[in-house]
Structures are given as C-alpha cells and as structure tokens.
Amino acid sequence: MLNETIAEHFSLLSKLMDIHGDNSFKSKSYANAAFQVDKLPQQLTEMNKKDWAGQRGIGANLATRIDELINTGRLALLDEYIAKTPEGVVEMLAIKGLGPKKINTVWKEMEIESIGELLYACNENRLILYKGFGEKTQNNVRDAILYMMSQQGKFLYQQAEHSIETYRKQLQDLFEKSLIGLTGEAARNEDVISQVDFIISQPEESITMAMQSLGHDPEKTEEGNLLFRMENAPPLVLHSCTADNAGTMQFLTTGPEVFTKYIEKKYSVSLTQTNYASEEVLFNSLNLPFIQPQHREIAVDENYYQKNVQKETANPSNIKGIIHSHSKWSDGGYTLEEMAAAAISKGFEYLVISDHSQAAGYAGGLRPEKIIQQHAEIDRLNEKFAPFKIFKSIECDILGSGQLDYDDEVLQSLDLVIASVHSSLKMSEQKAMQRLLTAIENPYTLILGHMTGRLLLSRAGYPVDHKKIIDACAANNVVIELNAHPRRLDMDWRWIPYALEKEVLISINPDAHSIDGFDDIKYGALAAQKALLPAANNLSSFSLGEFEEWLFDVRGMKGTLG
Numbered sequence: 001m002l003n004e005t006i007a008e009h010f011s012l013l014s015k016l017m018d019i020h021g022d023n024s025f026k027s028k029s030y031a032n033a034a035f036q037v038d039k040l041p042q043q044l045t046e047m048n049k050k051d052w053a054g055q056r057g058i059g060a061n062l063a064t065r066i067d068e069l070i071n072t073g074r075l076a077l078l079d080e081y082i083a084k085t086p087e088g089v090v091e092m093l094a095i096k097g098l099g100p101k102k103i104n105t106v107w108k109e110m111e112i113e114s115i116g117e118l119l120y121a122c123n124e125n126r127l128i129l130y131k132g133f134g135e136k137t138q139n140n141v142r143d144a145i146l147y148m149m150s151q152q153g154k155f156l157y158q159q160a161e162h163s164i165e166t167y168r169k170q171l172q173d174l175f176e177k178s179l180i181g182l183t184g185e186a187a188r189n190e191d192v193i194s195q196v197d198f199i200i201s202q203p204e205e206s207i208t209m210a211m212q213s214l215g216h217d218p219e220k221t222e223e224g225n226l227l228f229r230m231e232n233a234p235p236l237v238l239h240s241c242t243a244d245n246a247g248t249m250q251f252l253t254t255g256p257e258v259f260t261k262y263i264e265k266k267y268s269v270s271l272t273q274t275n276y277a278s279e280e281v282l283f284n285s286l287n288l289p290f291i292q293p294q295h296r297e298i299a300v301d302e303n304y305y306q307k308n309v310q311k312e313t314a315n316p317s318n319i320k321g322i323i324h325s326h327s328k329w330s331d332g333g334y335t336l337e338e339m340a341a342a343a344i345s346k347g348f349e350y351l352v353i354s355d356h357s358q359a360a361g362y363a364g365g366l367r368p369e370k371i372i373q374q375h376a377e378i379d380r381l382n383e384k385f386a387p388f389k390i391f392k393s394i395e396c397d398i399l400g401s402g403q404l405d406y407d408d409e410v411l412q413s414l415d416l417v418i419a420s421v422h423s424s425l426k427m428s429e430q431k432a433m434q435r436l437l438t439a440i441e442n443p444y445t446l447i448l449g450h451m452t453g454r455l456l457l458s459r460a461g462y463p464v465d466h467k468k469i470i471d472a473c474a475a476n477n478v479v480i481e482l483n484a485h486p487r488r489l490d491m492d493w494r495w496i497p498y499a500l501e502k503e504v505l506i507s508i509n510p511d512a513h514s515i516d517g518f519d520d521i522k523y524g525a526l527a528a529q530k531a532l533l534p535a536a537n538n539l540s541s542f543s544l545g546e547f548e549e550w551l552f553d554v555r556g557m558k559g560t561l562g
C-alpha cells in the first residue's frame with residue numbers, strides 16, 4: 001500500500017469525524033497524519049515498523065492504525081464512520097467549496113441527506129438562512145452540484161430541451177436536402193433524457209464527415225449508431241437511413257419498445273423487414289390513425305387511448321389558475337402582490353397562494369398569527385385586483401403522525417389546504433402509507449401535494465402503494481397534484497389513467513417559488529399529455545367560476561364550509 005493511499009484513508013476519516021462533529025482533536029491528528037504521511041520521502045511499507053512512530057505527525061496510536069491498514073487493507077474505525085453516515089452525505093465531500101463543517105450543518109441542521117436535495121435547497125434559497133452560508137457559498141454549491149450532475153449522463157427534459165433545438169438547427173444546416181427527424185426519448189418528451197436521437201437520410205460516412213467538420217468525432221453505440229459526446233449536454237445519436245426507409249427507422253427508433261412490439265404483435269408485421277418512406281405511410285398501411293410519439297407508451301392501453309385521444313388535453317393554453325405557489329411570507333422570492341400582479345399579466349384568472357406551514361421552520365413556515373396577517377393582505381389585494389382572485393391556502397406539512405400542522409380553527413380559516421410531506425422522508429412503505437392516508441382522510445385536505453417526494457435524478461421517492469392512495473383520494477374527494485417542477489413531476493403520469501378510472505381530479509401545479517416558476521406548468525403539462533389527461537379532469541384548467549363552484553361543493557360534502 002502506497003503512502004498516498006494511507007494518507008487518503010486518514011484524510012477521509014478526519015473529514016467524517018468533522019461531519020459528525022466529533023472530537024476535533026482526534027480529527028485534527030488524523031488530518032495532520034494524512035498530510036505528513038503523504039510528504040514522507042520513503043514508503044512506509046519499505047521502512048522498519050519500529051521507525052514509523054518516530055516520524056513527524058505519527059504517534060504510537062497512528063502506527064497501530066497504519067499497521068492495520070497495511071495488513072488488512074482496511075481501517076475498522078473508518079468503516080464504522082462510513083457505516084453510520086448516509087451515502088449521500090459522504091458524497092457531498094466531492095462538492096467543491098463544501099467542507100466537512102458545512103456538511104455537518106447541511107446534514108444535522110438542514111436535515112438534507114443527498115446531493116439532489118441539497119441542490120433543491122439551493123434553488124429554494126434555503127442555505128443562506130444558516131450560519132456560515134452566504135449567497136456566494138450557495139451559488140458555488142449549486143454550480144458545483146450542477147456540474148457533477150451533468151457528468152452523470154442523464155438530464156432532466158428541461159435541461160435537455162435547449163440542446164434538442166440546437167442540434168436540430170445544426171443538422172438542418174449540415175444536411176439541407178435530407179430528411180431529418182427527432183426520434184427516441186426526446187421525441188417522446190420523457191421526463192429524463194439520456195441521449196438525443198435523430199434520423200438522417202444520408203449514408204453514415206457523409207454524416208461522420210459532416211460532423212467531423214464541426215469538430216465532433218463519432219463513437220459507436222451498442223446498436224452500431226453514431227454517437228457524439230457533447231460538453232455539459234446529452235450526447236447526440238444519429239441514425240443513418242435512406243429516403244425509402246425513413247418512416248420505418250423513425251418508427252422503430254421512436255419506440256418505446258413496448259409500443260413497437262405491441263404493434264408488431266397485434267398486426268403480425270415485421271417492421272424491420274418493410275420499407276416505409278414515412279411514419280404516415282406506415283400507420284396508413286396498418287389502417288391506423290397517426291399516433292403522436294409522446295402518446296405511444298399509453299397507446300398500448302388501447303381502450304384508454306381510444307377514449308381520450310379525441311379530447312382536449314390539459315396544456316398551458318387552457319390552464320387558468322396558478323395552484324400551489326409560495327411568496328415572501330414563507331420561502332418564495334416575491335411578495336404576494338408581485339406574484340398576483342404577474343399572474344394577472346400572464347393571463348391567469350386566479351392564484352392559490354400556499355406558503356409553508358409552521359413545522360417547516362427551515363422554509364419560514366407560518367405561525368397562526370402570521371396566517372391572520374396574510375389573510376388581511378389577501379383581502380386587500382382581492383379588492384384591488386378584482387375580478388382576479390387570490391385564494392387563501394397553505395402547503396400544510398403532513399406531520400410524522402399523519403396529522404396536519406394546525407388545529408381545526410386555523411384550517412377552517414383557509415379556502416383550501418394542500419397537504420405535503422416535507423420531513424422524515426426516509427420511511428418504510430407502511431409508515432408512508434399511514435401518514436398519507438391519515439392526511440387524505442382529514443376533511444380539510446383538498447389536494448395531495450407531490451405524492452412521493454421524488455426528485456428526478458437525485459432522490460427516489462418514499463415507497464407508496466399508488467393504487468391505495470388513489471382509492472383513498474377518490475373516497476375522500478381529494479385532488480392529486482401533478483407537481484410541475486421539472487425535477488418532481490410527481491405524481492408520475494403513468495398513474496393518471498388509474499386516477500381517472502376512479503374519477504379523481506388531477507391538478508397540474510407549478511409549486512412556484514418565483515414568478516418564473518409559473519412557467520414550469522409547461523413541464524407538468526408535457527408529462528400529463530403523455531397520459532392524455534383531459535383538461536376537464538385537470539383542476540388548474542378550471543375557470544375561476546368553475547374553481548369556486550368546485551371548492552364550494554367539495555367543502556360542503558366534507559362538512560368544512562363553516
């Protein structure tokens with residue numbers, strides 16, 4: 001074992017001790033030992049053991065540890081620390097500008113245990129509330145995390161969006177007279193994109209030469225297609241085809257496989273064997289109307305697809321209200337008045353302001369007396385901005401017990417409650433279900449916020465039984481949010497058909513912490529459209545009048561009208 005490796009072990013041990021806030025004298029001695037060992041002119045393994053302890057920075061205790069390391073290849077004390085530190089917390093050591101002491105604050109005070117959550121907290125401006133974290137640190141941490149993530153080969157749809165258009169323009173310039181078609185994951189508007197695919201009606205050699213003229217050298221994918229790696233963007237994969245088989249290629253590469261297999265089986269065709277010049281020709285030959293790429297996964301559920309494909313789907317142009325938003329009253333970036341004015345100027349008819357509740361201390365959650373003050377402001381603004389309307393809401397924490405975060409008197413004073421889990425996210429399915437079902441059964445809960453707490457590419461959600469939750473929402477007249485933040489998109493769109501079957505309303509909500517956040521509605525809508533969510537089944541597509549009527553009816557049914 002090299003001195004360098006020994007030093008790395010000691011250095012990591014010292015950092016983990018600091019992360020735990022343990023005896024700083026010991027951690028310093030390991031840090032110092034790491035430094036000295038690394039500098040030694042001779043390898044420890046080549047020295048006489050007895051001489052170790054005499055070296056600068058190495059006492060008898062450290063000599064024993066070195067012996068253990070060299071003999072076993074491990075350090076029991078280090079293993080112990082690794083075992084009692086969440087993996088995501090250890091990973092934070094790789095974030096530039098975030099030392100062990102700061103990680104201690106992130107973990108113990110902010111209760112953040114993964115890099116994805118930390119990024120989310122940066123974006124919500126939450127780090128600056130803690131001692132030792134200024135705006136500069138927060139920005140550095142965010143940039144460092146984004147960089148790390150960009151290296152991992154997967155991108156949120158929102159992160160890939162710009163590249164898709166850039167690639168398309170570049171290809172159009174390079175191959176003016178060829179057929180160029182976006183295909184694959186990007187054509188299907190998947191939540192997460194690992195590569196951007198195009199078909200091009202050009203021989204492979206011409207594609208390679210043209211791309212090389214732009215300085216991009218190709219690699220080959222496992223399937224033998226051309227792959228071009230790009231900096232901080234998804235790789236571009238190009239599929240060579242001819243004008244004769246462009247339709248076949250477009251169809252097969254668009255996928256998903258579950259759909260292409262379903263078509264082949266149902267129509268007993270082998271599509272790889274037949275040349276179609278376009279997808280339209282291909283669908284025609286099967287006597288099928290064209291199926292949009294983003295609908296192909298859901299189209300496998302034939303009855304569902306047939307029933308919904310003709311309906312108007314929820315989309316940004318028919319979404320009439322901002323449901324679920326935060327203002328400066330809790331952790332938002334703008335005043336309530338600024339949020340309302342922006343919503344009006346963007347053509348929305350109403351704004352549901354749902355700041356955090358009191359348990360969410362980290363996010364400036366509102367104490368009951370603050371809620372009274374906020375309501376006075378809402379009354380004043382509603383007079384000023386009529387007929388536009390601000391609704392009094394709260395994003396109410398679902399406590400560990402499943403209870404809501406206020407007593408009934410406070411809950412009664414609100415127009416509607418969005419109930420969400422924000423704390424103790426690490427839990428068994430049984431615990432998660434108990435909390436969620438208790439909250440759903442609370443008569444004040446009208447909307448269930450981000451059902452699983454997932455953060456795409458960063459944090460898996462807590463485990464839930466989707467069907468049981470949807471059943472409970474149906475039984476209790478609770479709407480299920482489709483949180484439109486591109487990193488959440490929670491509830492997953494694949495559960496929309498079951499929710500519709502149970503006549504549960506969905507609501508595409510931006511969870512906006514700023515005015516720009518309103519625009520996230522687009523990503524929620526893209527996800528919802530994959531399930532063909534009809535506008536009529538989306539609460540935020542209700543007009544102001546319809547929304548008020550729904551509110552009156554549902555509260556009447558639940559007996560919370562007062």
Ligand SMILES: [Zn+2]
Pocket residue numbers: 395420422449450
């Ligand atoms: Zn939330």
Ligand SMILES: [Zn+2]
Pocket residue numbers: 324325326395511
């Ligand atoms: Zn929220």
